Amino acid sequence: MATIQQTGARPQRSLQVLPSRRGALSRCKAATNTPSPASKVYPKRLIEWLSDNGAPQEKAEIQTIVKEGTEIDITVASQPISKGDIALHIPEDLVVTLDRIFDGDGPLAELLTTNKLSEIAVLTLYLMYEKKRGPESSWFPLIKELDRIGGRGPQGAKSPLLWDAGQVEDLLGGSPIVAQIKERLKGIRKEYEELDTVWYLSGALFSNYPFEVPTEQFSVDRFIQAFTAVQSSIVHLQGVALSKRFALVPMGPPLMQYSSTCKALLQYNADNKQVQLVADRAYAVGEQLQAWCGPQPNSRLLLNYGIVDDNNPYDKLPLGVVIPSDDPLYREKRNKLAENELSTQQTFQMTRGTDTPLPENVLPYLRLVFASTTEELAAVKFGKEGKPVSDANEARVLAQLAGYLQKTLGRI
Numbered sequence: 159m160a161t162i163q164q165t166g167a168r169p170q171r172s173l174q175v176l177p178s179r180r181g182a183l184s185r186c187k188a189a190t191n192t193p194s195p196a197s198k199v200y201p202k203r204l205i206e207w208l209s210d211n212g213a214p215q216e217k218a219e220i221q222t223i224v225k226e227g228t229e230i231d232i233t234v235a236s237q238p239i240s241k242g243d244i245a246l247h248i249p250e251d252l253v254v255t256l257d258r259i260f261d262g263d264g265p266l267a268e269l270l271t272t273n274k275l276s277e278i279a280v281l282t283l284y285l286m287y288e289k290k291r292g293p294e295s296s297w298f299p300l301i302k303e304l305d306r307i308g309g310r311g312p313q314g315a316k317s318p319l320l321w322d323a324g325q326v327e328d329l330l331g332g333s334p335i336v337a338q339i340k341e342r343l344k345g346i347r348k349e350y351e352e353l354d355t356v357w358y359l360s361g362a363l364f365s366n367y368p369f370e371v372p373t374e375q376f377s378v379d380r381f382i383q384a385f386t387a388v389q390s391s392i393v394h395l396q397g398v399a400l401s402k403r404f405a406l407v408p409m410g411p412p413l414m415q416y417s418s419t420c421k422a423l424l425q426y427n428a429d430n431k432q433v434q435l436v437a438d439r440a441y442a443v444g445e446q447l448q449a450w451c452g453p454q455p456n457s458r459l460l461l462n463y464g465i466v467d468d469n470n471p472y473d474k475l476p477l478g479v480v481i482p483s484d485d486p487l488y489r490e491k492r493n494k495l496a497e498n499e500l501s502t503q504q505t506f507q508m509t510r511g512t513d514t515p516l517p518e519n520v521l522p523y524l525r526l527v528f529a530s531t532t533e534e535l536a537a538v539k540f541g542k543e544g545k546p547v548s549d550a551n552e553a554r555v556l557a558q559l560a561g562y563l564q565k566t567l568g569r570i
Contacts, residue, residue, distance in 0.1 A: 213248060218409060245436070312416075525538050525551055
C-alpha cells in the first residue's frame, strides 16, 4: 500500500500551531500595544545618546509597551512615513561591528576559518567587556538597552535558549526544534571554551581592559545570556566587508520587528556611511517599523529572535510519499513518473496559509500513487491539466493527505 510519510529530513514545522494547541506559547503572539507609565523614561537614554552623537531620528522613536506583563521597547514611527522615506538612519560609527575588534579582515578571517568561534560569539565577548567598563564605555546606553530587553523578541517572548530544560520539553515537546535548541546550546558552550583565543588574537584591544581572560571573567551561563541577547539583535548587512557583515544597529532588531513578508532591508549606504531603513510601505504614527528577516522558517525565527510570523511563506513541512515495490501497478507508475521527471520516492514542501496553493504536482502525484486500476492510472495528468480521475480515488487522496497533516501537526 502506498504511504504518505515524514521524510528523513526534519520538517521545518510552524511553531504557530502550538498556541492553539495548549496556549503554551501565547507570549509569542502579538499583543495589543499598551503604553507603559515608564515609556518616557527608559527609551530616552538611547534616543539622547543618538542625538548627542549627531544622529537624531526625525521619523522614528522608541516606545515602551507591556506584553504578557513585561515591558518591551519597540521602534515606531514618530510621524507619518511614506513608502520610499528613510525611516531610520544610523551612522556607521554608532553601529557595533567586528571592525571595532579586529584591524582589517585578516585576523578575523583567520579566526573564523578555524570554525571555533562565530561572529556572534566575538561580538558578545566584546560587549561583555564593554559592559564591565560601565558608563565609561561609549556603548553604555546601547548595552543597557540590550540588558533591558533580556533576549526577548518584540512579541514579548524570551528566546527558548533561555528557557529551563523542563519548559522546552513541556512547551515544544514533539517538535524538531527541541533538538535544535539542544544543539545550539551545545555549540554556544563549545564557543565559550574557545573565548580565550579571541583574547590572544586581539591582544591590542583586550589589553586595554583591566580584567581577567574571558573564561575566568565570565561564567558559561552569563555568556549564554549575553550571546542570546546579541543574537536577537543581529543585522546581516549585505555588500560590505567581512568585518561589517554582522552588525548591532541601535533602534534596529529586536526593537524593530523582523518580518518574513516585508520588502525593506536594513542596508549600508556607502555614500552617507549609514545603515538605513527605507520604508517599503506607509506607516502611521505609533506603528512598529519592520525589516525583512530573510528566508527563515518560524523554527529559526523563534530560535534566533524569539518570534514567530503568522504569515511566514518560508515556514514549510516536507511531505514525503513512497510507492512500495509490491504495488501491483508499480512498474507502470514508475514509468509514468519518470516521464514527468518524478520518482517513486518524492518529497514536496508544504507551505502553511489558507490562501497558499498546494505545490503544483502534489495532487496529481497522490492520484497516481493511489490509483488502483490501469484506467485510473492512465487518467492521471500532471501540471495544469491535472484533475480528479475518479470520485473514489479523489476521496482517498484527500483523506490520506488530511489525515497525515492533522497527525503531523498535532505532534508539534
